[in-house]
Each structure stands twice: as structure tokens, then as C-alpha cells.
Amino acid sequence: MIAPILKGLLLGLILSISIGPVIFAILKQSLTNGHKAGYVFVAGVSISDIVLLFICNFFTSFFVMALSHKAFIAMLGAGFLLVMSVYTLFFKKIVFSEGELNKEKILRKRDLFKIFIAGFFMNILNPSVFLFWFAWTAAISASAAETNSPLIYRILVFGTCLLFVLFSDLLKVALAGRLRPKLTIQNMIIINRISGIIILLFSAALFYGALHY
Secondary structure, three states: OHHHHHHHHHHHHHHHHOOOHHHHHHHHHHHHOOHHHHHHHHHHHHHHHHHHHHHHHHHHHHEEEEEEEOOHHHHHHHHHHHHHHHHHHHOOOOOOOOHHOOOOOOOOHHHHHHHHHHHHHHHHHOHHHHHHHHHHHHHHHHOOOOOHHHHHHHHHHHHHHHHHHHHHHHHHHHHHHHOOHHHHHHHHHHHHHHHHHHHHHHHHHHHHHHHHH
């Protein structure tokens, strides 16, 4: 079945190139904390996508109920991003020496867990991601209903999509890692501030959108 695979690739392409706070967070984690942190953050994002897809496909009534509270969800997501941006801009300090910037940061299990949770919630509390999966699940389900194997059709579409997005996120981590040897303390400070400002802007956009739901 080529059609569902092509739809999955298209869907994955749309999701992977969409500009949001997650893509900047992936790059920042990879640059500041190394490949392992970037991969763990991506894992958190991927698991949240799977959770949303599961809800969309098997708990439609719950999802519709959650969708009716999208203003609250938007406020919650905006608050989460606001806290992250404030911490990044005003409290997080760059403590690496010039020599340490070219080395992978040693992370404890609890550090990796925190990074995983940050990736999970940054993605799952983003209403645009929530609505994205809801809209496409409805559309793909309608197309699948016209085939002889609706379940297989949906598995192929969403499986291909998730694999494509995961591959693109892992590629972002790998490409970001190539920049590490060129980093300086001053560049790290600039990256930190830009990341904080970008997350703050997305937080403001979510707050504004929540007020108009």
C-alpha cells in the first residue's frame, strides 16, 4: 500500500519543518549538553506524539472533551514555556570553560530524566500539536474507512509519519553536534539568550491565542 506511506511521509514532513519551540529546544539541548541530552529530549517529544495519537485514535470522546478545554490547555502550555524562558534568560548560567565546550557534558540519570520530561511536556502542552493530531487523525480515519483494511491503513500512515519525524529530529541533534567544536563562551551566552527569547515569544503567542478561544 503505497498511498498511506506517501501520506505518512507528507504528514511527517509538515510536522518536522513546522516552526515551534521544540525545534529550538532540540538544538539548544544538543549544543549545550551534548548528543545524549539531545536524543533524550527527542525521545520525550516522540513519546508525547505517540500518546496524543493514541488518545486521538482510541479515546475520541476524551479527546473531544479535552479539546473543549483548549483555552485551559493553552494557558497551561504558555505558563510552562514562560517558566522555561524566565529560567533560561535570568537564572541559567553558562559555567563551562573554553576547553569543556568541546566535550560531552556528563549527565546523571536524574538530569536525563528531567530533560526527557521537559521534551514530553513542551510538546504535549502545545495546543497547535494537539490540534494538528486531532485534525489529521479525523482526515486519515475518513480515508481509511474507504479501504479494505482501515486499521492497517492508519498504522502505515501514522507509523511512517512518526518514524520520519523521529529521523528528522535525530538529524537535527547530529547536525547541531557538528557545531560544538566552534562554540565559545560568548556564543553559548548568545544562544542561551536567543533560545530564551524565542520560547518567551511562543509563550506570549499561546497566551494571546488562549484569550481568544
